[in-house]
Amino acid sequence: MLKLTNIVKSFNSTGKPEDQLTVLNGLNLTINDGEFVTIIGQNGSGKSTTMNLITGVIFPDSGTIELNGGDITKEKEYSRARYFGRVFQDPMMGTVAEMSVLENMEIAIRRGRRHSPIRWGFKKQHRELFINALKEFDLGLDKRLNAKAGTLSGGQRQALTLLMATMPQLPSHKSIRKDYVKFAYGDKEKAKEEVENAYKEGKARFLEKKKEILADKSLKKAEKREQIREAFNRFDNEVRKFDVTKPLLLLDEHTAALDPKTAKRVLTLTDKIVREKGFTTLMVTHNMKDALTYGDRLIMFAGGEIVLDVKGEEKKKLKIEDLLNRFETVN
Ligand SMILES: Nc1ncnc2c1ncn2[C@@H]1O[C@H](COP(=O)(O)OP(=O)(O)OP(=O)(O)O)[C@@H](O)[C@H]1O
Ligand SMILES: [Mg+2]
Structure with a gap:
């Protein structure tokens, strides 16, 4: 509005x-x-x-x-x-x-x-x-x-x-998080906590997954790159849900x-x-x-x-x- x-x-x-x-x-x-x-x-x-x-x-x-x-x-x-x-x-x-x-x-x-x-x-x-x-x-x-x-x-x-x-x-992820709080109706502190937690958890999951992929000896270099990209996109989509x-x-x-x-x-x-x-x-x-x-x-x-x-x-x-x-x- x-x-x-x-x-x-x-x-x-x-x-x-x-x-x-x-x-x-x-x-x-x-x-x-x-x-x-x-x-x-x-x-x-x-x-x-x-x-x-x-x-x-x-x-x-x-x-x-x-x-x-x-x-x-x-x-x-x-x-x-x-x-x-x-x-x-x-x-x-x-x-x-x-x-x-x-x-x-x-x-x-x-x-x-x-x-x-x-x-x-x-x-x-x-x-x-x-x-x-x-x-x-x-x-x-x-x-x-x-x-x-x-x-x-x-x-x-x-x-x-x-x-x-x-x-x-x-x-950018930063703008999305900032705007989520800026445009939140009601409790802004709560909105901030919500988006920051989701972001942190998503990022941690992505980094964990990335480490796993990199350590996987059965994968070729190109496969590793592809899988990391997929993991990042999943993380990215999670963050984009907060784009208001x-x-x-x-x-x-x-x-x-x-x-x-x-x-x-x-x-x-x-x-x-x-x-x-x-x-x-x-x-x-x-x-x-x-x-x-x-x-x-x-x-x-x-x-x-x-x-x-x-x-x-x-x-x-x-x-x-x-x-x-x-x-x-x-x-
Ligand atoms: N930066 C400015 N400095 C001085 N006067 C301005 C400025 N911008 C607009 N004006 C004046 O404000 C009035 C409104 O202008 P505006 O451009 O908003 O009209 P408009 O409704 O878009 O007209 P049009 O249908 O001709 O595009 C006009 O008289 C214009 O000369
Ligand atoms: Mg005009």
Whole structure:
């Protein structure tokens, strides 16, 4: 769950009081796990500002931002990066132009991690995952794995960014343990004890097993390596059960720069990924039709606040005219 409470954010580019611009004026917004929310609102109504606050690009003047019960209001952008996947309007922003498709995807996997532990089979395992995902996109990307991202079309680049933003994360064991405590509701001490004990026991079992394998004279070198890898994976899976962070997907007009056909394709893909992987998603769009077609909740921003918030059946009944009328009355 993502919860924004009483968020106030103003900008002042000149320092003069008359230039003070209050963009968000006590914004309250709760997004439940698994919700797919479409967001509309006039230019300058604070949609991107809200995304920037959620991801820690900027900080609120007052108010709190909570994720899964943990307060992340003051957390730096890099340290909360692993909780969010983000796709911007500009296809140039999500990928590194000078790096290949594969290199970009590898970076995505390591998002928010300062050091990536060397894991057996890490590269091979993920290479396969990438390629299969790219094939599904049907944009010819699977045949351009070594092409520089800068040479791709806008649509291809957005599709790649979308995939990167929704890649399964592999946080380090340390992050998993830390987040388990940080996001635990209730007794944090107890949560800490629980995760640390499970970790210690799992690690001890793995090391014991490793010693056994290494001492086993009937095994060849390659067999030993294989068995140690299996034992490690078992330990790794045990630790990953404690991974409580479910990434949130933030899409800020991510199809606005694409031609209608490609935009439709990327949107269909977005919907598919969101549904299949159960991502909690916020999608900003100026396209009323898309805002109505996709998602199960719709929010309208105006005057620094949320002026419309509908979900389920009520959303399904909404028509483009209703939204346009609403736009007229609030602005
Ligand atoms: N870093 C900043 N410094 C100064 N003003 C800013 C900054 N970021 C945003 N603003 C101002 O805040 C207001 C809201 O901007 P924001 O980008 O959130 O709007 P938006 O709803 O995303 O609009 P659009 O639909 O055009 O993308 C605008 O008037 C903008 O100029
Ligand atoms: Mg914007």
